[in-house]
Amino acid sequence: LWQELAGDRSSVTFEDLDPDAQSLLKRAREGLLGRFGTLANAWREGIDRERAGRVDEAAFTKVGEQLGLKHPKKVFPLLFSHAPEGQRSIVRENLRPLLFGLPPEQRAQAWDGARAEGAEKEAVPRAHVDQMMEDFHGQDFLITSLETFKQGLVVRFGSLFSAWRNHFDQNHNGTMSKAEFTRACQHLGIKAVQRLWNDLDAGQRGHILHRDFDPEGFEALRTLEETLVERYGSVQQGWVTCFELSEPPNMHVDQAKFTRQCQAVGVPGNPGKLFRLLKPAPGRKYLIYEDIWHTLNKPGPAQAPVKRAASAPKGRPETHASKAGSKRTKAADAEGAKPVEGVPDAVLPAVAAELQQAANDRSEALDAQESSGVRESPTPPLPAEPASDSPVAPATPEGADSHDDGFETGSSSGGR
Numbered sequence: 001l002w003q004e005l006a007g008d009r010s011s012v013t014f015e016d017l018d019p020d021a022q023s024l025l026k027r028a029r030e031g032l033l034g035r036f037g038t039l040a041n042a043w044r045e046g047i048d049r050e051r052a053g054r055v056d057e058a059a060f061t062k063v064g065e066q067l068g069l070k071h072p073k074k075v076f077p078l079l080f081s082h083a084p085e086g087q088r089s090i091v092r093e094n095l096r097p098l099l100f101g102l103p104p105e106q107r108a109q110a111w112d113g114a115r116a117e118g119a120e121k122e123a124v125p126r127a128h129v130d131q132m133m134e135d136f137h138g139q140d141f142l143i144t145s146l147e148t149f150k151q152g153l154v155v156r157f158g159s160l161f162s163a164w165r166n167h168f169d170q171n172h173n174g175t176m177s178k179a180e181f182t183r184a185c186q187h188l189g190i191k192a193v194q195r196l197w198n199d200l201d202a203g204q205r206g207h208i209l210h211r212d213f214d215p216e217g218f219e220a221l222r223t224l225e226e227t228l229v230e231r232y233g234s235v236q237q238g239w240v241t242c243f244e245l246s247e248p249p250n251m252h253v254d255q256a257k258f259t260r261q262c263q264a265v266g267v268p269g270n271p272g273k274l275f276r277l278l279k280p281a282p283g284r285k286y287l288i289y290e291d292i293w294h295t296l297n298k299p300g301p302a303q304a305p306v307k308r309a310a311s312a313p314k315g316r317p318e319t320h321a322s323k324a325g326s327k328r329t330k331a332a333d334a335e336g337a338k339p340v341e342g343v344p345d346a347v348l349p350a351v352a353a354e355l356q357q358a359a360n361d362r363s364e365a366l367d368a369q370e371s372s373g374v375r376e377s378p379t380p381p382l383p384a385e386p387a388s389d390s391p392v393a394p395a396t397p398e399g400a401d402s403h404d405d406g407f408e409t410g411s412s413s414g415g416r
């Protein structure tokens with residue numbers, strides 16, 4: 001493979017690996033540089049015209065066509081070098097793949113007009129420096145009121161709920177002090193911290209809650225939680241049953257499905273607006289349970305009638321404990337096998353089959369380990385119990401304490 005890629009050379013380039021992608025990137029780079037001079041200027045003046053800080057695929061494709069770029073829709077996915085899961089928009093740094101194929105000494109110049117390290121420096125007129133500083137600070141998102149503050153957070157995080165959950169309330173205790181708010185704002189480059197805090201903490205309590213930060217989102221989430229608890233007993237069970245297992249079954253719940261199921265269970269208000277209020281990130285078109293609630297142990301459908309094996313796993317002896325466990329399991333199934341409200345009957349057998357297959361795979365793995373003489377977690381054998389005709393242990397010497405380091409040493413503990 002190396003010989004085919006590199007030939008007599010000692011290295012390969014991106015063009016060797018994917019010449020078609022390199023050609024697309026090269027044409028896009030040349031088009032932007034020919035029109036704007038640098039990629040940084042292309043982002044500021046041509047691509048991010050709304051000064052939102054990020055651009056989704058539809059906007060990039062539209063702007064690319066207006067700028068005369070060839071196949072902008074194909075170029076867009078090539079700009080995701082290390083995109084997080086679910087990210088569907090790009091920022092300025094995502095334009096760096098357009099530098100692929102340029103010699104290292106030309107990349108800084110193509111990016112923002114800077115000279116490569118070690119190049120001879122030229123004197124820059126003061127007027128030019130002042131103009132550059134003015135252009136740079138012209139990109140700042142100035143916070144002049146609580147309204148512009150919240151608008152900026154929606155652009156950056158997708159929603160106020162996402163900003164509260166993922167940036168401001170980082171310890172997830174539901175409250176935020178002024179010191180925590182100050183640190184979070186400074187991380188975002190926001191300077192008018194005191195003015196914003198006075199607006200949020202109108203009662204001067206010294207802390208704010210989610211309902212102070214995002215009143216509309218707080219009330220909408222509260223009504224969703226109350227509805228799920230009322231109909232299904234818990235928020236977790238309600239989400240799994242109502243949103244994940246409903247047709248089509250999927251952990252990713254898009255807006256159409258979310259809206260339909262909210263209407264089906266009677267969640268008050270506008271479901272489409274609720275979806276937008278809970279949006280976890282810019283460009284995300286679906287919700288998952290962990291986007292809204294923090295948990296490490298989200299259960300599956302607790303009431304689903306899952307058929308369990310009545311006998312011991314194949315190849316393993318059926319002990320008294322396994323028989324007793326099987327009886328208890330059957331009794332629990334008979335008592336708890338109730339239809340799951342809102343879940344199509346066709347889905348339940350599939351869930352049961354998946355769980356049964358997982359149990360069978362586990363049993364076969366254990367059988368294979370036993371046949372090879374390997375155990376996962378070997379337990380050291382306990383000392384053998386003394387025979388019934390063994391001599392009785394000598395009595396505790398007179399005056400000796402019957403307790404040693406807080407542990408009883410009488411016959412009831414067996415010395416272990």
